[in-house]
Amino acid sequence: MPERQTHTRPIALAVWLVIAGVIGWWAAFTLTMERLHKLEDPNAIASCDFNSLVQCSANLESWQGSVFGFPNPLLGVAGWVAPIVVAVALLARARFARWFWLLFELGMLFAFGFVCWLIFQSLFVLGTLCPWCVVTWVVTIPTFYTVTLHVVRAGLLPAPTAVRHAADRLMGWVPLITVVSYAIIAILAQLQLDVLGRAF
Structure with a gap:
């Protein structure tokens, strides 16, 4: 079995x-700042509230916006520090142990799953598109793909050689896979919310 490439520097x-x-x-x-502003003044209009479709307030004030008992954006404020720290360490030639990569992948899996759930809630329950939430979706999806493929191709997850080679080849296709994912979300949004009809 090939040695696990836990020391690669991607x-x-x-x-x-x-x-x-x-x-x-x-x-x-x-x-987070928008949520704090709304707490200070419940009648305030968030800067990202444009109309009944494109807005932040409905999402932030719903139970879905505080699933764990505090505003969801706080998860992002804390969580997005991890990829930045990992990236800077990699650029500085740091080497991470297998368990570290697996924990990082687990975190990305949680983020991806949570984002998918929030997309469903936004499109099919709340009926809104929160601009900053969409930005979060846009960066979470490809980040999950890239980290997962790297963990597999580097042999950090038990997988046959053919699977690792496939993951290595798929890394170059992440932009296309990401665009397809965006397209699926856009189609669902159009079918469910009539985005084009309500925006123009």
């Missing part, structure tokens, strides 16, 4: 993690 992955981490953190921070 530069492209590191660069993407920095970009995604900064964007995701900013979206979460902005949403």
